[in-house]
Structure formats: structure tokens, C-alpha cells
Amino acid sequence: MDVLVAGAHGAVGQHVTRLLAEHDDHTAYGMVRNDAYDDDIAALGATPVRGDVTDRASLDDAFAGVDAVIFAAGSGGEDVWGVDCEGAENCVDACEALDIERFVMLSAMNADAPEESPEALREYLRAKADADAYLRESSLAYTIVRPGSLTDEPGTGRIRTGADLDRSDATIPREDVAAALVATLQMASTHDLTFELLSGETPIERALRSPLNA
Secondary structure, eight states, rough: OOOEEEEETSSSHHHHHHHHOOOOOOOEEEEEGGGGGGHHHHHHOEEEEEOOOTTTGHHHHOOOOOOOEEEEOOTSSIIIIIIIIHHHHHHHHHHHHHHEEEEEEEOOTTTTTTSOOOOHHHHHHHHHHHHHHHHTTTEEEEEEEEEEEESSOOSSEEEEESSOOTTTEEEEEEHHHHHHHHHHOOOOGGEEEEEEEEESEEEEEHHTTTTTTT
């Protein structure tokens, strides 16, 4: 499967891009806004392509010929509506226009309940919620993954998933989030689902066989 990563140079996106490049069944394309990042994407084993999620017109060439898109772009809090919401929506629109059927969205825990999060996160979560809703209303075979607080600890390869997870230890390494995003691509059990993701005891692929009940 030819897979394009939107946000390939981000903290999660780099893990996603590397894992795709290492996967026997996938070819990785890392979308970046300028050529300053090309060498970094190539070092991860992927082909760099030019595109900007905030510029819908730039996406047709970047997305042309791929089979799936993983949206891992993020604003870092600087432009949540432009990147996290409208940027994601632009990518959904490009997929529909180019008949790319598979779309995996990196969202965030509590996107469905921003008021339950600290004030500083609420606008970001509202933007993510709108993007998630837009994807769900599209014609695409989607998966929306909502991890808890991200850490830079090494991945363990073990997670827990569900519709409303216990928040007592609401963390997960970025590497495990990336591995889960990649694994969902070829797992029909994750199609047209939204689920939360945290560190756990179940191997990733086993947990994703029944992600609302794992």
C-alpha cells in the first residue's frame, strides 16, 4: 500500500513514517511544507513530497497515486483551527477528490468532551472534534485514534483501547501511537471507528481486532 503521511516531520509523524518505510507491505511518502525537511524524511526511508495541509491546492499533486493517508499533522497550539481542523478537512477533501478511500486520523482523547480538560487545551480539542466529525461524515473508510498524553518513552508494543478508557494513567509513548496508526491501515476491524488509546498490556494488533472492547 502506498501511504502518505501528513505531518511526516512531526513528533508522531516521524515514527509513523519510519514504521511505514520498514513495513514490507507499504511504501511511505512523507509530506512536508518545504525542502528543508527532505533529507530528514529520506533518512526515515520515505520519499519526501511537497504539500501544506493549510493549502488545499497543494494537496492534489502530493496525494496523487497513493492508497491511504495518515493525518498526523499538528499546530503545536499555534493555529489549531487552521491546521488541526481545516488542515485535516482539506486532506479529507483531497482524498475524496482523488478517490483515495482509506484515511487514518490522529486525534486526541477528550476531543468529544473538551470541557473536561484544562482550559488551555479546550480550543485545540474543539478543533479536533470538528475535524473528526467532518471525517466521519465523509465517504472515506476512516479510523479515528484518540490517544492520551503523549510521552517520548520507548514504545512497548502493548496498548489498551476502548470507547471511554480509565484516565488513571492516561499516557502512551508516541512510538506506540505511531505503531497503532500504521497497524490500522490493513485491519478492517478498525474501519469507521473512533476509539481511545493508552498504554496497556495487550499487543497492538490483538487490541485492534476489537478496539472498542479490548
